[in-house]
Amino acid sequence: MKKYMSILSDIERKISAGRYRPGQKLPSVRKAAQDYECSGSTIIRAYAELEKRHAIYSVAQSGFYVVGHSAAARTSGDSTTIDFTSASPDIDLFPYLDFQHCLNKAIDTYRAQLFTYGDPLGMEKLRQTLVSHLAGNQVFAKMAHIAVTSGVQQALEILAKMPFPNGKMAILVEQPSYDIYLRFLAAEGIPVQGIARTAEGIDLSELEERFKSGGIKFFYTMSRNHNPLGTTLSTEQRKAIAKLAEKYDVYVVEDDYMADLGDERGYHPIHAYDSASRVVYLKSFSKVVFPGLRLGVAVLPSELLERFRVYKNYSDTSLLSQAALEVYIKNGMYERHKQTLYDRYSERIRTLLEAVRRHAETGLVRVPDVTSGMFAQLQLPQQVNLERLTERLSARNILVLPGKAFYLADYLAREKFLRISISRVPLAQIDTGVRLIVEEAARAYGR
Incomplete structure (x- = not known):
């Protein structure tokens, strides 16, 4: 990241944390240059960008000041309710002004292309930009594969x-897994099988047996920051999955929807270990920008490309959104907002x-060691009635999501847990929310 962007992000964090209050004067250019150990021109560039984003304003011959934000401008909702259920990004962190700038820039830059029919695989300029973006x-x-x-x-x-191409029919899914996809598969009557995924990952011996004899078309997995567990498969498991896919001619659909919010240094997805072109890599931009953008990317093996194109067969993704995302990535705004x-x-x-x-000192409620992303699994004893617990918490203005929704209807070996999302919960409310969950869980367990 360029130096001025790093400085800009640091100042934004300080504003959000209240270290720079509305109306407060920022350090002078000279003082900031000393603090950040850079040139005055770098500080001027960072301040100019912050001013463009309406985060600060300048007063002639006086300096730069933090813009005031009224409480009415915030949209997080009822502050008395602690919502651990939402899977959407924090509304108050949506990059409205940044993306508005990118939309305007996209119209100016690509106006000749935005109002015609596009390629079913997506806008060529965006796909070119995604080549280097995905390499990161x-x-x-x-x-051509994007x-x-x-x-x-x-x-x-x-x-x-x-x-x-392998001629197989069944889809193998982790249990638990992405609830919306499970409901889709059931509604469409698509053959589906489940395999247990715990905080420790996948049983590779069982996975091999399924690949060998289960008639598996593809295995759907979230390799990191799993929804709902929040956990990440180990390097050993990711490598093994790629090898098993090659050995038994099974495809892997790797949903790396949280790729930009993971903290694993040197992390390689399953796709990186795929030497036999058996991995389809998926990534979403909705979790970093905003859900309404509705843009994702699929990296496809050669054998699947033409058939995927035929099934997609029309350009249904907004060209304006694609063009704006291309600008957003290319000018560095995406990287800054991601951070x-x-x-x-x-x-x-x-x-x-x-x-x-x-x-939860007694161990009644446990949580795997998750360090990034937005989800975590609160594990509970099997004796706890999740529906009753959820109702009791709701009565105390704590919203939680029971784990049952993330399993196939006929899958019986279910763990008892609550999926906790921190994306819409203010930092100051998390401790209170957890304390109340533990209290009600102890009550439900009879302690």
Whole structure:
């Protein structure tokens, strides 16, 4: 990240944390240059960018001041309710002004292309930009293998419906797994099998047996920051999955929807270990920008490309949104906003884990060691009635989501847990929310 962008992000974090209050004067250019150990021109550039974003304003011959934000401008909702259920990004962190700038820039730059029919695989300029963007996630692909979709969900639906070269029919899904996809598969009557995924990951021996004899078309997995567990597969497991896919001619659909919010240094997705072109890599932009953007990307093996194109067969993804995303990535705004989200969510996740350790000393409620993303699994004893617990918490203005929704209807070996999302919970409310959950869980367990 360029120096001025790093400075800009740091100042934004300080404003959000209240270290720079509305109306407060920022350090002078000279003082800031000393503090950040850079040139005055770098500080001027950072301040100019902050002013463009309406975060600060300048007063002639006086300096730069923080813009005031009224409480009415915030949209987080009823502050008395602690909502641990939402899977959407924090509304108050949406990059409205940044993306508005990118929309305007996109119209100016690509006006000749925005109002015609596009390529079903997506806008060529965006796909070119995605080649280098994906390489940052250790996903190396040519533009011809990249398809832009209306979110990851559209790619998942197409892959479920289209035939694969291995001629197999069943889809193997982790249990628990992405609830919306499980409901889609059930509604479409698509053959589906479940395999247990716990905080420790996947049983590789069982996975091999399924690949060997289960008639598996593809295995759907969230390799990191799993929804709802929040956990990440180990390097050993990711490598093994790629090898098993090659050995038994099974495809892997790797949903790396949280790629930009993971903190694993040197992390390589399953796709990076794929030497036999058996991995489809999926990534979403909704968790970093905003859900309404509805843009995702699929990296496809050669054998699947043409059939995927046929099943997609029309350009249903807004060209304006694609063009704006291309500008957003290319000018560095995406990287900066991604870092902001990572910092906020990581702090909230750490606070959550610390609160569980503090309030659940008896071990009644446990949580895996999750360090990034927005989800965590609060594990409970099998004797706890989740529906009753959820009702009691709701009566105390604590919203939680029972784990039952993340299992296939006929899958019986379910764990008892609550999926906790920290994306919409203010930092100051997390400890209180965890304390009340532990209290009600102890009551439900009879302690």
